Amino acid sequence: MSSTDEARIDALLSDLARGQAGNLSEVMRNYFGKSTGEVKVSSHRGLAMISVADVGLEPFEHDRTLKSYADSNHMFADLLVPVGPSVSVPILFWLSLSNSPGVSVALLRNPKVYVVSLGKPYAFADVCANISNVLGKQGVTVKYKWFAKTIGNHGLDPTDPAFRNLVGE
Amino acid sequence: MPKLKPLEDIPDTLLENSWSLWKALVKYGDVEKRERDIEFVPAIRTYLKLPEGGPLERQLRANSVSTEEMLEAVLKVTAPYGEMLRDLLDLFERASASSGDNNLNVRFDFNSHLKPLTIDLSAFRKLRAVWQNVTEDRLEIAWNHDTIRGVDHLLQGFEGSFVGISPPVDVKRWLEEYEKERRWPDSEPAAIPFASSRLDTYGHELWLLWSAIVSASRTTGASRTALSTARFDGVVSDNLEDVAGQKSSNPLSDAWLLRNLDVEGWSGNFIRHLSILAQVSPVPEAIERDLASYVDNLPRRELSVTRKVRMLVDILNLPIWRRRNELYSAWVGSRIVAGLGADTVVHSSAGKLLFSFSGYHLATSHGFGRKSVHVWGELRTQFSAPKGKGRKKAIQPDFSLTLEPITSPESSVLVVEVKHYLQPARQSFADALEDYAKGRCSAQVALVDYGPIGRGVTEKLDKAVRDRCQCIEEFRPEHAEALEQFATLIRNVVDASPGEFGPQLLAPFVGGSNPQVLDPAGGSRPVAEEKGNQIGTIRLHWSTGPTDLDLHIWLAHNGGTLSHVSYQNKEAMDGSLAVKLQDDCMSAPGEEMVQFGFVPQYVRCAVHNYSGQPSICSAEAKVASEFGGLLTECVAPVTGEGQWWLVFDYWPRLGELKVWNSLLPTVPTPTTEAAVRDKKGGTN
Numbered sequence: 001m002s003s004t005d006e007a008r009i010d011a012l013l014s015d016l017a018r019g020q021a022g023n024l025s026e027v028m029r030n031y032f033g034k035s036t037g038e039v040k041v042s043s044h045r046g047l048a049m050i051s052v053a054d055v056g057l058e059p060f061e062h063d064r065t066l067k068s069y070a071d072s073n074h075m076f077a078d079l080l081v082p083v084g085p086s087v088s089v090p091i092l093f094w095l096s097l098s099n100s101p102g103v104s105v106a107l108l109r110n111p112k113v114y115v116v117s118l119g120k121p122y123a124f125a126d127v128c129a130n131i132s133n134v135l136g137k138q139g140v141t142v143k144y145k146w147f148a149k150t151i152g153n154h155g156l157d158p159t160d161p162a163f164r165n166l167v168g169e
Numbered sequence: 170m171p172k173l174k175p176l177e178d179i180p181d182t183l184l185e186n187s188w189s190l191w192k193a194l195v196k197y198g199d200v201e202k203r204e205r206d207i208e209f210v211p212a213i214r215t216y217l218k219l220p221e222g223g224p225l226e227r228q229l230r231a232n233s234v235s236t237e238e239m240l241e242a243v244l245k246v247t248a249p250y251g252e253m254l255r256d257l258l259d260l261f262e263r264a265s266a267s268s269g270d271n272n273l274n275v276r277f278d279f280n281s282h283l284k285p286l287t288i289d290l291s292a293f294r295k296l297r298a299v300w301q302n303v304t305e306d307r308l309e310i311a312w313n314h315d316t317i318r319g320v321d322h323l324l325q326g327f328e329g330s331f332v333g334i335s336p337p338v339d340v341k342r343w344l345e346e347y348e349k350e351r352r353w354p355d356s357e358p359a360a361i362p363f364a365s366s367r368l369d370t371y372g373h374e375l376w377l378l379w380s381a382i383v384s385a386s387r388t389t390g391a392s393r394t395a396l397s398t399a400r401f402d403g404v405v406s407d408n409l410e411d412v413a414g415q416k417s418s419n420p421l422s423d424a425w426l427l428r429n430l431d432v433e434g435w436s437g438n439f440i441r442h443l444s445i446l447a448q449v450s451p452v453p454e455a456i457e458r459d460l461a462s463y464v465d466n467l468p469r470r471e472l473s474v475t476r477k478v479r480m481l482v483d484i485l486n487l488p489i490w491r492r493r494n495e496l497y498s499a500w501v502g503s504r505i506v507a508g509l510g511a512d513t514v515v516h517s518s519a520g521k522l523l524f525s526f527s528g529y530h531l532a533t534s535h536g537f538g539r540k541s542v543h544v545w546g547e548l549r550t551q552f553s554a555p556k557g558k559g560r561k562k563a564i565q566p567d568f569s570l571t572l573e574p575i576t577s578p579e580s581s582v583l584v585v586e587v588k589h590y591l592q593p594a595r596q597s598f599a600d601a602l603e604d605y606a607k608g609r610c611s612a613q614v615a616l617v618d619y620g621p622i623g624r625g626v627t628e629k630l631d632k633a634v635r636d637r638c639q640c641i642e643e644f645r646p647e648h649a650e651a652l653e654q655f656a657t658l659i660r661n662v663v664d665a666s667p668g669e670f671g672p673q674l675l676a677p678f679v680g681g682s683n684p685q686v687l688d689p690a691g692g693s694r695p696v697a698e699e700k701g702n703q704i705g706t707i708r709l710h711w712s713t714g715p716t717d718l719d720l721h722i723w724l725a726h727n728g729g730t731l732s733h734v735s736y737q738n739k740e741a742m743d744g745s746l747a748v749k750l751q752d753d754c755m756s757a758p759g760e761e762m763v764q765f766g767f768v769p770q771y772v773r774c775a776v777h778n779y780s781g782q783p784s785i786c787s788a789e790a791k792v793a794s795e796f797g798g799l800l801t802e803c804v805a806p807v808t809g810e811g812q813w814w815l816v817f818d819y820w821p822r823l824g825e826l827k828v829w830n831s832l833l834p835t836v837p838t839p840t841t842e843a844a845v846r847d848k849k850g851g852t853n
Contacts, residue, residue, distance in 0.1 A: 068315035068468070101311040101470055106406040114405070121468045123313035125429055133403030155318050155433050162401030162425065 009044050012090060012111050045077055046084020048135075053095040060093035060118065068121035075150060076131065079142055079166060086140045089114055091131075103130050124154050129162040136165040143167060184475055187239035188229040194243065197482045208591045208620075212246040213239075236474055243481065244304050250493065251300040252646030253500040258297050260503035261290050264515035264522045265359075273517055277495045278525040286488050286495075287521075291359045291380065296487065298377050303480045308469035312378060314426050316467055320375065321435060323463050324442035327456050336444040337361065347437050351394065353387040358440065361447035368457055371464045372447055379439050385421040386431060396431050399424035498567055498587045499524050501617055501644070502531050504652065505544055505568055505585065508659035509534040513544075531568075534663070542582070542663050545569045550578040551842060552608035557600035564608040566601075570663065579818070579827075579843050581609040583662045588618040598622065598640065599629035606634035610837035613637050613662050617644040617655065636835045705765035705796035705821070707774055711805075712758045714788035715780035720761040721836070724748060725771035725844035733838075734763055735777075743767045755779075757788070765796070768821050771844035775836045776805070776814040785814050785832065792816045803830050810834075 044050065051059035058064065061077050080091070089107070091114045099119030103126040106115045114134050118127075128151060135141065141164075148158035148167040158167050184190055194200045200209065210225050217238065219228045229239065265273040275293065278285035288296075302309055310316075336344065339358035346354040360376040363369035389395040402425075421427075430436070446452070472480070484490060502524070506513050513534040515522070523529045524546060532544040548569040555564055570583035584605045588598065598616050606614045614637055616626070622642035630638055639658070644651045709720040722734040724741060732741035736753035746767035754761050774792060778785045790805040796819070803816050811832035818827045818839070 068313055068319070101468065102313060104406065105403075109407070121311055121313050121316060123315040123426075125314045125426070129401040129425070130403065133401070133405070136403075137405070154315075156429055157432050160401070160429070162403075 006044060009047060009050060009090065012050070012092075012113060046081050047090040048080040048084045048087045049077060050090055050092045051095070052092060054097055057095050057097070060095060063095055063118075066095055066097075066118055066120040066122055067124075067127075069124040069154065071124070071150070071154075075147070076127070079144065079147060080131070083135065083140050083142055087135070087138050089138060091116060091134055093118060103127055105130050105134060125156055125162075128156075128166060132163050132165040141165045184236055184478055186230075187234040187236050188226040190236050190239050190243075190478065191226055191229060193478065194482065194485065197486075200485060209243070209246055211591075213242045216242040216245050240474055240477060240481075244477075247481075248304055249645045249647055250490075250496065251297075251304050253496060253503075254293070254297045254300055256503040256507070256646065257496070257500055258293060260499075260506055260515060261293060261522060263506070263513075264517045265290055267514050268517040268520065273522055274520055275522045276524065277489075277492060277499070278523070278527075279492075279495050279498070283492065286492060288489055289356065289359070291357050294360055294373075295377060295380055296484070296489070298373075299480055300484060302472060303477050303484070306471075308471055310374070310378075310464075311468045311470045314429060317378065317382070317430060318435065320378075320463060321439045321442065323459065324375075324446060325438065327446055327460075328442055330453060330456065331445055331449050334445045334448055336441050337448070340440055340444040344437055344441060347393075348434070352392050353383065353390075355391075357383060358444070361444055363447050363452075368452055368460065371460055372443065374464060375439075375443055379436065379443065381421050382427065382430065382439075383436050386427045386436065389424060389427070393431055396424065396428040399428040401425045494589045495524065497589045497619060500646075501585065501587045502544070502546060502568060504655060505570070505659060506532045508656045509542060509544070509663065528565075540572060543571050543573070543575050545571060545575065548575070548581075550576075550581075550608060552578070552604060552840075553842060555600075555604040555608070557597065557604050560604060564604050566605050566609075566614075569609070569612075570659075577843070578609050578840070579611045581612040583659065584609050584612045584614045586614070586616045588616060588620075590618055591620045593618065593620065593622045593626070593642075595623075595626050596629065598626045602626070602638040602640075603630050603634055606630070606637050606837075607840065610840050610843060612837075613639075613658065615639050615641060615655070615658055617641045617651075619643070619645060633838055637837065704768055705794070706762055707765075707772075707792060707794040708760065708762045709776055709790065709792050710758070710760045711788040711790035714757060714783050714790075715778050715785065716757050716759075717755040717779040718757075718759065718761070718785070718788060718790060719753070719777045719779050720750065720763060720792075721775045721777055722748065722750075722763050723771075723773040723775075723839050723844075724769040725839070725841065726767065726769040729770075729841050729845045731839065731841060731844060743769075768796075770820065770822055771839070772819040772821065773836075773839050773844075774816040774819070776816060777836075778812045778814075781812065784810070785812075790814070794819075796821050801826065801828075803828065806830060806832055 045061065049060070051061065053059050053063070057066070061073050063073055067073065089112050093116045095118045097120060099117045101119045101121055103119075103122050104117045106117070107113075108115060116127075116130055116134070144167065148163075151158040151163055151167065156163070184193065211221070213219075213225065214221060214228070217229075217232070217234055219225075219232060219234075228234075261273060261275055273290045274287050275290070276285055276287045301307060335341070337358070343354050343358045346352055357380055360373060360380075363372040386393075386396060389399070446456075489496060506515060509532070513532050515532045516530050517523075524531075526547055528545065528547045528549060530543065531546050534542040534544070546568055547565050548571065549563050549565040551562060552560075552564045553562060555561070566584045567587040568583075568585040569581050570585075571581045574580055586601050586605060588594075598618075602614050602616055606612070614634075616622075616639075618640070620643065622640045626640050627635055627638055641651050641654050641658075644655065646652070707720065707722060709718060711718050719736050724732050724734065726732065726741070726743045732738075732748070734741050734748055734750050736750065739750040739753075741748045744767075748763060748765050748767065748769065751762045751764060752760075774794065776785065776790065776792065778788075785805050786807050786809060788805060791802055793800070793802040794817075795801075801817070805814050809832035811834045813833045813836040815829040815831050815833055815836050817829060819825070
């Protein structure tokens with residue numbers, strides 16, 4: 001990760017922490033109000049995988065509390081860290097017990113960031129499809145045969161267009 | 170993700186406040202605030218402590234009632250129907266158990282303006298479960314793709330332990346269509362109860378999941394290939410608040426998820442595994458533990474207001490909700506069956522349990538010794554002069570509890586008329602009670618109403634029948650007092666030891682060749698024949714106990730004239746011939762005798778305990794009668810309550826004797842129809 005990337009992430013998180021970032025800050029202020037007043041930000045894994053979580057929860061890569069599948073989320077780091085320099089809009093994974101179950105994505109305009117909200121429980125298929133979608137919107141595609149196999153192991157069809165930006169056409 | 174729209178979506182803006190919510194219920198839930206659902210408005214006002222009068226919307230706004238408070242009020246006023254569903258489900262399960270058909274169809278066919286409604290037991294169970302979730306603030310399992318598939322993997326893992334067990338026939342039939350024809354069958358196999366009660370709870374939860382997935386999948390099209398068009402559309406919201414808020418994420422409305430499940434035939438695999446597991450008994454402890462642990466650890470969530478409203482709207486849109494009158498009537502039937510006890514069989518025929526205006530045999534109770542008590546719905550019997558509007562020469566109460574023969578109006582022991590009125594219609598209620606009491610001259614008559622009745626109904630009744638009639642108001646699941654009153658009534662009417670109550674129809678006595686003595690238990694023994702100079706006599710004798718017993722004889726003669734002979738009117742004449750009471754004895758031991766100078770068409774014999782105390786049971790009383798060589802002797806019951814001892818009915822010209830030998834609070838005056846019968850048993 002370049003120093004420029006780090007600086008952008010720091011600036012983004014700083015905006016979030018100060019609560020001066022438009023819609024997201026508003027939501028996060030609400031969030032702070034609801035929780036113990038703190039959120040935990042994960043170690044940076046590049047612009048494609050920033051993680052914010054309730055205190056007491058692990059960041060997305062290490063989460064074991066909210067996800068409903070057995071496999072580790074390290075596999076998503078394997079997918080996303082390499083494409084960090086390629087994304088124009090950072091991707092922030094937001095884990096909270098107060099999020100609705102499942103996965104939802106919002107695009108925030110100021111600062112411009114995709115927020116992937118993860119609530120208990122979230123499913124493997126939904127995480128993959130949403131990441132694929134967010135990458136696709138930025139013209140980014142990763143093609144890993146091993147990930148196609150992983151998708152198949154989860155009882156899903158790797159050729160499903162929903163996953164096209166993770167496994168290729 | 171693409172959303173399925175099984176029902177019209179409610180815009181979120183309509184859930185922002187209570188008055189919008191009310192509008193949404195009226196619009197989307199098909200609530201008819203001025204007609205069918207008129208009861209809602211005053212009930213909601215009462216619950217929210219709003220003043221009467223004026224549009225509800227305006228009051229809600231003026232009082233700043235929140236959406237949550239309004240929803241709670243709506244759920245509160247509809248809650249009785251949820252309880253009724255529970256009782257009805259018990260009734261249907263009993264019918265299902267006795268029929269051997271685990272997916273019984275229940276058919277409502279009362280209203281000539283509406284098509285008959287048929288609902289199967291599975292759908293009814295689902296309805297009940299959804300209602301529970303909405304009204305009881307239960308946490309629902311937050312299923313998603315992983316957990317839905319995970320539980321199937323778990324069941325699949327158990328399969329190896331149960332080699333040789335195949336799914337039940339209806340599941341096989343379903344699988345055939347699902348797998349070979351690749352379509353969603355129109356009807357689902359019924360839920361299979363698990364042998365273990367603990368596992369049954371989990372099994373039921375899983376069956377509901379399966380059923381919900383299948384129902385949701387079917388909405389995309391009858392063919393499974395219809396799901397293959399579902400795509401992940403990757404909706405990205407512009408506003409994080411939408412995402413952070415309580416936007417529902419219901420997997421059942423996610424066609425993409427349903428499609429992914431169906432890619433690997435989830436629905437088929439799941440029902441196969443579940444139906445096999447359900448048949449295993451006993452279930453190995455490890456399997457029970459694993460399944461319980463998996464389901465217990467599934468994430469759960471509270472139902473959001475939005476989701477509750479949507480579920481409520483779904484329920485309000487169901488055809489069965491629109492026919493709440495019938496639902497209520499059927500529920501009263503379920504209370505009758507419950508009151509009759511465990512030995513009651515609920516009848517179904519050809520896989521159908523019928524509630525029909527044309528009459529239906531709902532249940533039979535065998536819990537009363539040799540007697541069978543039949544519960545009939547809409548049993549129609551002749552009655553010459555009904556008072557009630559719309560009744561012409563016949564009566565048809567909602568429920569009749571009747572002994573045998575059921576075709577005889579005199580066999581009815583309890584008649585229940587059901588009203589679903591918000592405001593009492595006292596004259597109409599009184600007319601119904603009087604008609605039924607007179608048309609079913611041996612029966613107690615109850616009118617039960619969903620709403621209040623107040624005073625004054627029974628006062629409008631003919632004195633001759635008043636004692637046999639009663640009203641039970643606000644008869645609803647949450648009114649324990651009304652339920653107890655009803656249960657007590659049923660118990661008092663039929664919960665007696667054998668022989669205490671009800672006719673014991675013996676073979677007709679056609680001549681004097683087989684004289685009998687009848688004891689309280691209904692047994693008989695021959696006695697010496699004795700003949701007198703009269704055409705017939707009825708003699709009452711008592712040894713002890715009450716000082717004053719009175720013999721009462723009702724008779725029909727001279728083409729239908731009804732007379733009553735007793736100490737008050739000692740003689741009935743037919744031309745120059747008389748039926749006459751000899752003496753009015755007022756001390757024990759005592760004897761009274763009626764002599765017959767002519768042969769009447771009909772005789773009813775009863776004894777009244779004029780002294781009141783002690784009971785007739787302690788009097789060692791017996792009635793001996795002799796007609797044309799036929800000698801009978803009845804001994805009074807030794808247990809029971811009531812100032813009257815109804816002894817027998819006798820049709821001398823037909824040679825038919827019906828021995829009642831029962832203690833009762835009153836003895837009904839016979840009707841001409843019952844008294845004057847032709848050889849075929851019909852009326853003259």
